[in-house]
Every structure is written in structure tokens, then in C-alpha cells.
Amino acid sequence: MKRDDMEYTYYGFENCVGAFFEMATDDARHLLPPHLQPMEMQHTRSILSVMAFQFTESEVGAYDELVMAVIVPPMVEPGKPLPKAAFSPYKVATSTEAARLHAIERWHLPHLMKDVRMDFTRGDGQMDVKVRDVDGAPILDLLVTQHEYQPSRNMYNAFTVDGDAKFKANIYMEAPHSEHEEENGSLTLYEHSMNEGLTIDDVATYPFREQWYQAGQQTFEPLETI
Numbered sequence: 001m002k003r004d005d006m007e008y009t010y011y012g013f014e015n016c017v018g019a020f021f022e023m024a025t026d027d028a029r030h031l032l033p034p035h036l037q038p039m040e041m042q043h044t045r046s047i048l049s050v051m052a053f054q055f056t057e058s059e060v061g062a063y064d065e066l067v068m069a070v071i072v073p074p075m076v077e078p079g080k081p082l083p084k085a086a087f088s089p090y091k092v093a094t095s096t097e098a099a100r101l102h103a104i105e106r107w108h109l110p111h112l113m114k115d116v117r118m119d120f121t122r123g124d125g126q127m128d129v130k131v132r133d134v135d136g137a138p139i140l141d142l143l144v145t146q147h148e149y150q151p152s153r154n155m156y157n158a159f160t161v162d163g164d165a166k167f168k169a170n171i172y173m174e175a176p177h178s179e180h181e182e183e184n185g186s187l188t189l190y191e192h193s194m195n196e197g198l199t200i201d202d203v204a205t206y207p208f209r210e211q212w213y214q215a216g217q218q219t220f221e222p223l224e225t226i
Helices: 025-031 097-107
Strands: 009-024 045-057 061-071 085-094 116-123 125-133 137-145 150-163 166-182 186-189 209-213 216-220
Touching: 009 025, 009 061, 009 116, 009 125, 009 137, 009 166, 025 045, 045 116, 045 137, 061 097, 061 116, 085 097, 137 209
Parallel strands: 085 150
Antiparallel strands: 009 045, 009 209, 009 216, 045 061, 061 085, 116 125, 125 137, 137 186, 150 166, 166 209, 166 216
8 A cells, every 4th residue: 555645634623423324235335436345234234324523623724524424344454453434435515615625635535516504403412413505405414312421542444536546544533432322313314416326215214323522633644545
């Protein structure tokens, strides 16, 4: 693997909430590049990840971000921590153009090419996230509930492509972390270009795993060509 000659990239966030949902493996395979395979929960059922970030510090200022991804097998490397999960993002949306251009140029992430509005409403032990595009069209509603928080520094793989080039980034999340499988959250997907490729009626409306990172830091290692 070849690593780009660049420094680590840091992002500060106020909250990161997300959850894993069952989805059709046929859909997952169509959303993935050919060199990746979905990780199945059981035969014909793969994993959709929905993550919502409130970034407070970055090279391009504060912004909100929605990441839709398929979970794939991680890449285990000698001398590195075991990845907590591995993601292949198939669509990302941001609240600012600067954030969108930054992520496309640096991380080769596929984006919705318009701004979105993300409303984070914190209640009693839960976070409700409503995502709408700049024209007001609904994209999704996500509800994530909290559990006991623990200090954490978790590593994840993210796989991206740009034409025939294939990339991997190791991402570290360092913050108080809540994770559970109580199935208390929910997901509502709407007909929107952000959700193209998903059979909406076949995506579970409740998660089998929920995650909530409180205020902390996200660190990207230099991008690697694989």
C-alpha cells in the first residue's frame, strides 16, 4: 500500500450519532465498488450505517455531515489496533460547500452536490436528527438513544474510490462513547437522490446497534492507495 505524503487531519466535533440497520445484500453489493464485499449479519442481510456529525473545528470551519455507508470486512494490519468497523461510504452530504469540496478532494468521498440542513434535537437520553436538502425535501429522520458512556479511542477503516484508484483511511474517534444493542432508535428514509440504490421498504426501521460520541476529536491518518 502506498501512503500519500500528507499530515494527519483533525476534526473537532460536538456530537456524532449513528446506528447500524439491516439491509438487503443485493442492494449492498450494488452500492459497493467491485473490490469490496458486504459484511452479512445473516444470509441475504447486510448492514447499512447512518452517521450524523456536528463538526465544530476543521480546516474549512464548522459544518454538519451525514454519512451513508455499507459495512464491509476490516483490513487488519500488523502493529495497528483491530478496527472497530469498516465503512464504504456510498453517499455523503454536508451543510456547506467548503466542507463538501474538502472531502471530495482529500478523501475521494461521493457527495450529494447540494447543501443540506441537519437539525439535531437533544432530548432525555436521545438525539433526534432530521436531514433536509437545501430545497426542503426530506432525506431521513434518525433517532439514536444513549447508554453508559466510556472514555474511548476507537479505530475504523474507511474505503473510497476515484475512478480505478482505490483508497483506505484509518480513522480514530476519541471521545466519551456510548454503544448498545437495545433497539430503541429508529430510521425513516424518504424518496430522495441521497437514498438511491436502497430498497427503502427493505431497510430495517430500527437499529440493531446504536452509537453516540460526545464532544471529541476525529483523526484521519494519511490516505493510503491500495
